[in-house]
Every structure is written in structure tokens, then in C-alpha cells.
Amino acid sequence: MSSRGVRHDSMRARNLAVVLDAIHRTGPHTRAALAERTGLTKTTVSSLVADLLEAGVVSEGGAVRGGERGRPGVAVSLSGRRVATLGLEVNIDYLAACVVDLTRAVRLRRTRPADNRNSDPAEVLGLLRDLARETTDAAAADGLRVMGAALAVPGTVEDGVLRSAPHLGWRDVRVAGLAGDLPLAVDNEANLAALGELWFGSREADFLYVSGEIGIGAGLVVGGALFRGTYGLAGELGHVVVVPDGPACRCGGRGCLEVYAGQDALLGPLKSVTELVERLEAGEPRALEACARAGDALGVALTSAVHLLDPGRIVLGGVYAPLFPWLGGPVTDGLGARLAPMRGTPPPLVVSGIGADAAVLGAAGLVIQRVLADPAQTLGL
Structure with missing residues (x-):
């Protein structure tokens, strides 16, 4: 291909992304309005919209006022019918x-209960591969074309490799091929949960998301983007020390937040979060004490986070979402008491709008963002 052809393809790919971004962010728009908004010619916009229509990314229908005087034009909007x-x-x-x-x-949601502690990665990933195939087959039967996948894991990730997931007992696990021929991205559960909250939940641009699971992670969203840190390891809130001479933690330290406010600490001898909620609703003293202790420890850790990061709000997700009626008060009280001397009112503390689904939704949303950012590459246009 000549350099002129390469430049033309590159420009077309960029223009496809510009038009799709305008439809996504501020649409629906008529073709005339898209030309005015993007600065492209009407002929170019019409050609690009035709390609996006053919790919099933957008649809036309309904009358809206375009960028010109006269009769309303036909609206171009994102489509959920095929991609x-x-x-x-x-x-x-x-x-x-x-x-x-x-x-x-x-469009589809599948969950399989499993005990993945200290598990065999090959066995667990085999089960997940079967679940992925079952889900994509069901999507295809519904007329959907799945364009890519992303995986949320409870551990640190580098270059597509799960470097360490202590609760799973996994180290240096490569997950390529998990989703068949689909492109697959891998990221930390708390990072993707924060993005899930951004795209599917509160949609606030600045917040600290706290993911309460057996481990405790956090994701910081600033200006609508995830802050990952220099090595992608930002957000290890569970290993902030809240009691310097406290009990030993699996990380080798002592008195970490996870020891006091992780799922295991909250449940004690109980089998599930559902059982804990039932006992909290019944006013059982031990259950109430466990939540109060966890809330106080969260308040200590989050006080340091607020001093360091100054988030617009704090969102509690994961198992903290169903426990929020009992955790929210102790956390808010602890934050207020510790922050009052320096900054007065603490940032608002809110419950996640999507609860336990945050990470898996964030994973799907990550791929959506990639489709929107580069439709030519991801859709083969």
C-alpha cells in the first residue's frame, strides 16, 4: 500500500472515532449537526455514518433538529442491537x-458460586472459559456480536499477566486465550470496579471507590479517568496500617485494614454476607459489633486517604454495599471526628449504585471504551 493510502486509512480511522465520539457524548445528532460539531464535511460525515450503520454501531430513526434551519433531520444514535x-x-x-x-x-449476566481460595489456576480458568463460551453463545443467539472481553482479577496485573493474587494462591498466571479468539484485557478487580461505578453507577468524575471483599482494594477516579500509579499498583487500601501493633496480616505486616474490615473479619463464623445482614436486621449484638469495628477501622484508613488524595466523594462497594446501613454511620463518624480539626466536613460517603456487579461491569465497559475510541481497529472497518 502506498504512503498516501496509509495516510488516507489513518485519517479515515481518526474521523470514524471523532464522529462516533460525538454521537456517544452528546448525541443523538443529525448528519448535518455532526458535520457542524466535528468540522468535517457533510459528504465525509454521511460516508462515515454509513459505515457505522453497516457495522451495527449506530442506528437512524426519529426526527431531531439538525445544524441547519428547516425541517428536522433523522437522528443518528448509538445502537445496542448488534455490537x-x-x-x-x-x-x-x-x-x-x-x-x-x-x-x-x-444484556446477559451469569454467576457461578465457587471456592477459589488456593486453587489451581488451570482448573478455575477452564471453568471460566466454559462460562465465557456459554455467555457469548447466548449473546449470539440474541443477535449480538461480542467484540472483545476483559477480565477482573483480585490481584496485581502487569502486561496481561496476573503477577500475584494471594487469596487465590496464584502467581505469574497468563490468561491469554481465555476468551477464545476474542481480544482479552486483564486488570485488577478494584480498578475495574471503580470504572464500573464511573460508567454504570454514580457517574461522578472524581471519587475514591472502596471495594470490600475478602481483600480490600480501592480505585481513584480523577477527572473521569482512573489513577493507576507509576507501576499500576495504586489502591492497596487493605494494607494501610490502622493498628501498628495489631494482628498479623497475610501480607507480612501487622494491623492492616484487611484484618479488621475484610469480609472474613466481618463474617467470623458466619457463612455468607446474606446471613450477616439477617443478623444485623435482627439486632444481634455480635453482628453489630463486627460492623462497628470494621467501620471504625475504615474510618481510620480513609482519613489518611482523604488527607492524601482529597477525593470528591467516597463510594463503598463490594460487600460493603449491602452492609452500608450499619457501616456508613461508624465510617462517617470516624471521618468527621478525625478530619474536623483540619478541613471540617469530610467528603460525602455513599453506597455503590451497582454493588457486587461493579468489577464485571467495569470489565465490559473497558472494552466498550476501546470500541468507541477506535471503531476502525476494533470493528475491522
Whole structure:
């Protein structure tokens, strides 16, 4: 191909992304309005819209006022009819998959209870591969074309390799090929849960998301983007020390937040969060004491986070979402008492709008963002 052809293809790919971004962010628009908004010619916009229509990314229908005087034009909007993405999650006690279309509507959701502590990666990933295949087959039967997948894991990730997931007992696990021929991204559960909250939940631009599971992670969203840190390891809130001479933690330290406010600490001898909620609703003293202790420890850790990061709000997710009626008060009280001397009112503390689904939705949403950012590459246009 000549250099002129390469330049033309590159420009076309960029223009496809510009038009699709305008439809996504501020649409629906007529073709005339898209030309005015993007600065492209009407002929170019019409050609690009035709390609996006053919790919099933957008649809036309309904009358809206365009960028010109006269009769209303036909609206071009994102379509959820044909193109979708796959979100996957490996957690300590379950596997999950979901299919989300380009309008961010959840089309399918599958969950499999499992005990993945100190498990065989090959066995667990085999079960997840079966779940992914089952879910994509169901999506295809519904007329959806799944364009890519992302996986949320409870551990640190580098270059597509799960470097360490202590609760799973996994180290240096490569997950390539998990989703068959689909492109697969892998990221930390708390990071993807924060993005899930951004795209599917509160949609606030600045917040600290706290993921309460057996481990405790956090994701910081600033200006609508995830802050990952220099090595992608930002957000290890569970290993912030809240009691310097406290009990030993699995990380080798002592008195970490996870020891006091992780799922195991909250449940004690109980089998599930559902059982804990039932006992809390009944006013059982031991259950109430466990939540008060966890809330106080969270307040200590989050006080340091607020001093360091100054988030617009704090969102509690994971198992903290169903426990929020009992955790929220102790956390808020602890934050207020410790922050009052320096900054007065603490940032608002809110419950996640999507609860336990945050990470798997964030995984699917990550692929949606990639489709929107580069439709030519991801859709083969």
C-alpha cells in the first residue's frame, strides 16, 4: 500500500472515532449537526455514518433538529442491537460473566458460586472459559456480536499477566486465550470496579471507590479517568496500617485494614454476607459489633486517604454495599471526628449504585471504551 493510502486509512480511522465520539457524548445528532460539531464535511460525515450503520454501531430513526434551519433531520444514535462486549471476573467465591451492549445496557449476566481460595489456576480458568463460551453463545443467539472481553482479577496485573493474587494462591498466571479468539484485557478487580461505578453507577468524575471483599482494594477516579500509579499498583487500601501493633496480616505486616474490615473479619463464623445482614436486621449484638469495628477501622484508613488524595466523594462497594446501613454511620463518624480539626466536613460517603456487579461491569465497559475510541481497529472497518 502506498504512503498516501496509509495516510488516507489513518485519517479515515481518526474521523470514524471523532464522529462516533460525538454521537456517544452528546448525541443523538443529525448528519448535518455532526458535520457542524466535528468540522468535517457533510459528504465525509454521511460516508462515515454509513459505515457505522453497516457495522451495527449506530442506528437512524426519529426526527431531531439538525445544524441547519428547516425541517428536522433523522437522528443518528448509538445502537445496542448488534455490537456488545464481554466482562469476566474471577473472585474468591464466584465466577461471573456479563454481556453489555454499546448503550451500556446489560444484556446477559451469569454467576457461578465457587471456592477459589488456593486453587489451581488451570482448573478455575477452564471453568471460566466454559462460562465465557456459554455467555457469548447466548449473546449470539440474541443477535449480538461480542467484540472483545476483559477480565477482573483480585490481584496485581502487569502486561496481561496476573503477577500475584494471594487469596487465590496464584502467581505469574497468563490468561491469554481465555476468551477464545476474542481480544482479552486483564486488570485488577478494584480498578475495574471503580470504572464500573464511573460508567454504570454514580457517574461522578472524581471519587475514591472502596471495594470490600475478602481483600480490600480501592480505585481513584480523577477527572473521569482512573489513577493507576507509576507501576499500576495504586489502591492497596487493605494494607494501610490502622493498628501498628495489631494482628498479623497475610501480607507480612501487622494491623492492616484487611484484618479488621475484610469480609472474613466481618463474617467470623458466619457463612455468607446474606446471613450477616439477617443478623444485623435482627439486632444481634455480635453482628453489630463486627460492623462497628470494621467501620471504625475504615474510618481510620480513609482519613489518611482523604488527607492524601482529597477525593470528591467516597463510594463503598463490594460487600460493603449491602452492609452500608450499619457501616456508613461508624465510617462517617470516624471521618468527621478525625478530619474536623483540619478541613471540617469530610467528603460525602455513599453506597455503590451497582454493588457486587461493579468489577464485571467495569470489565465490559473497558472494552466498550476501546470500541468507541477506535471503531476502525476494533470493528475491522
